[in-house]
Amino acid sequence: MSQQKSPAARRPTIADIAKIVGVSKVSVSNALNGQPGVSEATRAKVVAAAEELGFVRNSAARALSGAKAAAVGLALCRPARMLGTEPFFMELIGGIEKVLSDASYSLALQVVPDHDRGLEAYRRWWGERHIDGAILVDLRENDARVPALEEMGLPTVVIGHPSGAGTLTPVWSDDAAAVRETMEYLAALGHRRVARVAGLTGLVHTSLRDRAFAEACADLGLQAQPVVHTDYTGEEGARATRRLLLSAGRPTAVLYDNDIMAVAGLSVAQEMGLQVPRDLSIVAWDDSPLAQVVRPPLTALSRDIHAYGANAARTLLALVTDRRAAGYEDLAPRLTPRGSTAPPAA
Numbered sequence: 577m578s579q580q581k582s583p584a585a586r587r588p589t590i591a592d593i594a595k596i597v598g599v600s601k602v603s604v605s606n607a608l609n610g611q612p613g614v615s616e617a618t619r620a621k622v623v624a625a626a627e628e629l630g631f632v633r634n635s636a637a638r639a640l641s642g643a644k645a646a647a648v649g650l651a652l653c654r655p656a657r658m659l660g661t662e663p664f665f666m667e668l669i670g671g672i673e674k675v676l677s678d679a680s681y682s683l684a685l686q687v688v689p690d691h692d693r694g695l696e697a698y699r700r701w702w703g704e705r706h707i708d709g710a711i712l713v714d715l716r717e718n719d720a721r722v723p724a725l726e727e728m729g730l731p732t733v734v735i736g737h738p739s740g741a742g743t744l745t746p747v748w749s750d751d752a753a754a755v756r757e758t759m760e761y762l763a764a765l766g767h768r769r770v771a772r773v774a775g776l777t778g779l780v781h782t783s784l785r786d787r788a789f790a791e792a793c794a795d796l797g798l799q800a801q802p803v804v805h806t807d808y809t810g811e812e813g814a815r816a817t818r819r820l821l822l823s824a825g826r827p828t829a830v831l832y833d834n835d836i837m838a839v840a841g842l843s844v845a846q847e848m849g850l851q852v853p854r855d856l857s858i859v860a861w862d863d864s865p866l867a868q869v870v871r872p873p874l875t876a877l878s879r880d881i882h883a884y885g886a887n888a889a890r891t892l893l894a895l896v897t898d899r900r901a902a903g904y905e906d907l908a909p910r911l912t913p914r915g916s917t918a919p920p921a922a
Contacts, residue, residue: 588629651694671885750908752788759792771801771827813837853918872915
């Protein structure tokens with residue numbers, strides 16, 4: 577899978593403005609940068625044409641020289657206070673930064689409250705020539721950002737499944753295989769009542785995991801509790817765990833969509849007088865130091881998240897350089913058994 581910039585989707589240039597207004601490119605640059613040599617009437621026409629085309633004034637010098645920005649953008653839709661508590665994104669950004677730094681590129685990172693604001697950031701960065709490419713995360717089903725970025729012609733790597741990436745270049749891993757491996761392991765231990773505490777609804781990877789969970793449970797003859805969707809926080813993970821453990825026919829094993837919720841679930845189980853793993857087995861998605869230092873240490877789906885980010889950055893740099901890059905399927909997460917899983921007591 578690849579992404580290629582079409583002439584219709586290219587970024588507006590000073591030449592485009594000059595053609596509309598009927599003046600030279602130097603006159604356009606002078607007008608946009610407040611330099612003498614153009615009349616006020618011409619300056620007003622240039623500014624109006626630039627705004628209509630989506631060309632931002634302070635990009636004029638770079639556009640004239642044809643120089644690259646040597647930067648890529650990442651708009652992350654997360655509460656800023658949560659960013660430091662999510663090991664996944666810290667590792668992912670670390671991998672991205674390592675590759676970019678080695679290539680003398682920088683990362684423009686902005687934390688935004690929603691995807692609309694994120695798209696605004698990408699438009700602004702691209703229009704101002706602040707970035708040469710972008711990384712898109714938290715891919716949603718029918719994600720409006722995908723066609724918008726396609727139309728902009730912004731070289732973009734999507735960290736997400738190809739099914740939702742459109743013509744943008746995807747970097748992904750096989751989450752369905754990881755879910756099946758986990759369910760097969762729990763079934764082999766003797767578990768029959770299982771549950772899943774998932775992330776946000778509407779995300780492509782959440783839906784893929786939901787379907788894989790339902791299919792694996794059906795194939796293995798497991799009794800699956802309805803999936804509980806959360807916002808990935810420890811508070812929501814704890815609330816979901818209490819709900820499951822207070823339900824009739826409570827599960828004997830739970831798969832959590834991140835390590836933070838799994839640790840919160842462990843605390844709730846112990847608070848309710850249950851022994852882990854005798855009374856409840858716990859599996860965390862994405863291994864981390866947090867999952868390893870609690871007692872008992874958590875069985876986890878492990879992968880090299882730093883390498884995942886690095887592969888995304890390498891793919892994007894190839895896309896920026898060659899205007900075409902193949903999608904990249906990273907290694908699927910693998911189950912690492914630890915002390916939080918065992919055969920059920922009954």
